Amino acid sequence: MTRFLPLAALLAPIALGACGLQPLYSGGSSGAVAKAIGQVDIAPIEGKAGWLVTNALKDRLGAVSSGGAPYRLVVRLDDQISELGVRRDNSVTRERRTLRARYQLVDAAQGTVVLDQTAGSDVGIDVVQSDYAVIAAEDTALERLSTVIADQIVARLALYARRRVQADAQPAP
Template sequence: MSSFDRRTFLLIPLALTACGFQPVYAPGGTGATLNGRVAVSAPSDVKSFLLVQNLEQKLGRSATSGSEYKLAVSVSTTTRAASISTSNETNRYTIDGRANYSLTSEESGQVVASGQVIDFVAYSAAGSTVSTLADERDATERLMEILSDHIVTRLYTSPDITA
């Protein structure tokens, strides 16, 4: 006999509502609150430009003046050899990325959310110089997209952001 009870399954939404669960993109949710209201800090190099570009795509682009929140981000990367052949040639590289972020309310000046996200990507260096450079550029773009996804997820799940 199965222990599955349909009545229990139907009560799950009630339990989630009671604990304060609210869909991110619902009216009044964090996604709706931040969409188009966050001014991201100006990029200082190619990596930070890619990160800011991805953040603006996900959060909606906001004018620097008149926005409700200011998001300051800084990114750093480290490239290291991940695979070395017996002839002492590097075949694969890993790029470790770290992004620090801080979301500040323009109205109160209070930091609403802050933190650090870390991830990595790898690329092949076994081809020609041109293909290795293209692979490195592609890996950097992927890493900045991954880091921006992490930042947006953390912002959306921050309890201090209200409509």
């Protein structure tokens, strides 16, 4: 059995290449997808969660609001904290913080929405005796959720950009 492992290791890249998988960011930062998602202007997002999501998106997209970008990303957030665990004396022991985003990618030249999707995540928070510790945990949860939301949005933007690049590369009939 162990003598077939080297052969399997040599054949694995060939089998993966035949399945049609392609790297999303081929070409690195100079690739077509990376260049396409780098041309997205992020519209201001309200609130503390909006500030965190905007910064996370800018970090991932490499976008700086220039005003001349061909696409504009509009994001609306819904940030909720709900009680999850309650003791007999009606004191809360656990909370759930949920952050949802509805985002639209707008073609700046035409003003049309080319992508309209949602992203979301949630996290549990232990409620302890110290109010300071609970507030710190809620803030940390919001920071974590903001990065998760930004990762989801960027992944979907990259998939959209790849489809656009592939469609533009197809010869006209």
